[in-house]
Amino acid sequence: GNSVTQMEGPVTLSEEAFLTINCTYTATGYPSLFWYVQYPGEGLQLLLKATKADDKGSNKGFEATYRKETTSFHLEKGSVQVSDSAVYFCALTLNYGGATNKLIFGTGTLLAVQP
Amino acid sequence: DAGITQSPRHKVTETGTPVTLRCHQTENHRYMYWYRQDPGHGLRLIHYSYGVKDTDKGEVSDGYSVSRSKTEDFLLTLESATSSQTSVYFCAISESKGQGAFSPDTQYFGPGTRLTVL
Numbered sequence: 001g002n003s004v005t006q007m008e009g010p011v012t013l014s015e016e017a018f019l020t021i022n023c024t025y026t027a028t029g030y031p032s033l034f035w036y037v038q039y040p041g042e043g044l045q046l047l048l049k050a051t052k053a054d055d056k057g058s059n060k061g062f063e064a065t066y067r068k069e070t071t072s073f074h075l076e077k078g079s080v081q082v083s084d085s086a087v088y089f090c091a092l093t094l095n096y097g098g099a100t101n102k103l104i105f106g107t108g109t110l111l112a113v114q115p
Numbered sequence: 116d117a118g119i120t121q122s123p124r125h126k127v128t129e130t131g132t133p134v135t136l137r138c139h140q141t142e143n144h145r146y147m148y149w150y151r152q153d154p155g156h157g158l159r160l161i162h163y164s165y166g167v168k169d170t171d172k173g174e175v176s177d178g179y180s181v182s183r184s185k186t187e188d189f190l191l192t193l194e195s196a197t198s199s200q201t202s203v204y205f206c207a208i209s210e211s212k213g214q215g216a217f218s219p220d221t222q223y224f225g226p227g228t229r230l231t232v233l
Contacts, residue, residue, distance in 0.1 A: 004157075032220070043205055043224040044158070089157060093220070102173065103148075103207075103222055105157035 002027045006090045006106035013080055013113050021075040021109050023064075023090035031092040033057075033066055033073040034103070038087045047075075047088070085113045118142050119225035121206050127231045134193040136228050138206030140186075146209045147189040148173075148222065149181060151202040158205065164189055196232045204228045 007022040025031065032051045036044040048057030053068035062077045073090060090106040118141030128134050138147060146165055150158040150173075160173030162181040170181050178200060180192045193200055207222040 034221070036224075043226045044207075046218075046221055046223065049218065049221060102160055102163065103150075103158070105159075107155055107157045 002031070002092065002094065002104050004090050004092055004104055004106040006088075006109055008107070009087075009110035011109060011111045013111070015082055015113055015115050016079045017113075019075070019077040019080045019084075019111070021088055021090075021111070023073045023075065023106060025071050025073065025090075025092050027071075027092055027094060029094050031094050033064070034091045034093070035062070035064055035073070035075050036089040036091060036105075038089065038108070040086070044089065080111070080113045082113045082115055085111055087111070119206060119208055119223065121204075121225040121228050123228060124226065125229045127233065128196055129233050130197055131195050134196050134230065134232075136191045136204055136230070138189045138191070138225055140189075140208050142208060142210075142223075143186060144208040144210040145186075146211075147183065148207040148209075149179075149189065149191045150205045150207065151175065151200075152205060152227070153202050161191065161204075196230075198232050200230065201232045202230060204230060 003026045005024050034049045035047040037047045038044050048059045050057040050066035053066050056065045064073050064075045087108045087110050089108045091103045093103050120139045122137045148163040149161040152158045159175045161179050162173050164170045164183045182190045205227050206225040209222045
């Protein structure tokens with residue numbers, strides 16, 4: 001079946017440290033891949049996306065590259081800030097169009113950045 | 116921010132009582148979704164809608180029903196709430212064509228409703 005596996009947290013870093021959150025997927029067909037972020041007490045916000053192999057999504061200093069050969073979509077940031085503290089979700093949809101783009105989520109990774 | 120609101124934002128109820136959660140959008144998106152968020156599970160799809168009066172089941176639909184009589188509103192009903200339905204519920208919207216700040220086929224989420232069933 002289709003699934004997403006991401007590293008368990010919490011991940012605790014000092015400010016300005018390098019961040020990697022691993023995400024791998026299993027999918028039939030050709031998924032689009034997403035990273036969503038959830039700040040405390042809020043809903044999910046789209047952070048970045050990639051729709052085909054070798055695409056790189058980027059936003060707010062975060063990057064992730066769609067790697068078909070390793071079925072991965074790892075999230076990276078060169079220098080984290082306290083304000084990046086949140087839960088990060090990796091997700092995929094299969095490209096059938098419209099409502100059949102059901103999102104399949106990983107379990108989420110809590111990131112805590114200390115000053 | 117996407118024009119998605121959810122009501123109520125918090126609710127405490129007792130086992131066996133009916134509960135209705137509302138999702139309202141102002142973006143005129145065709146597709147709407149209900150998810151629940153639980154520790155260790157991420158988000159799981161309950162039901163979704165692909166148009167007015169057109170709905171279908173998701174991964175965890177047992178014990179839930181939905182209705183969509185207008186484009187802007189998507190209601191989630193727990194006919195007889197149980198403690199296992201204590202969760203945070205999120206609504207999402209999407210559209211197959213991009214418009215403005217919205218990417219095509221990308222889901223945008225509401226702020227959530229925290230439901231506690233005692």
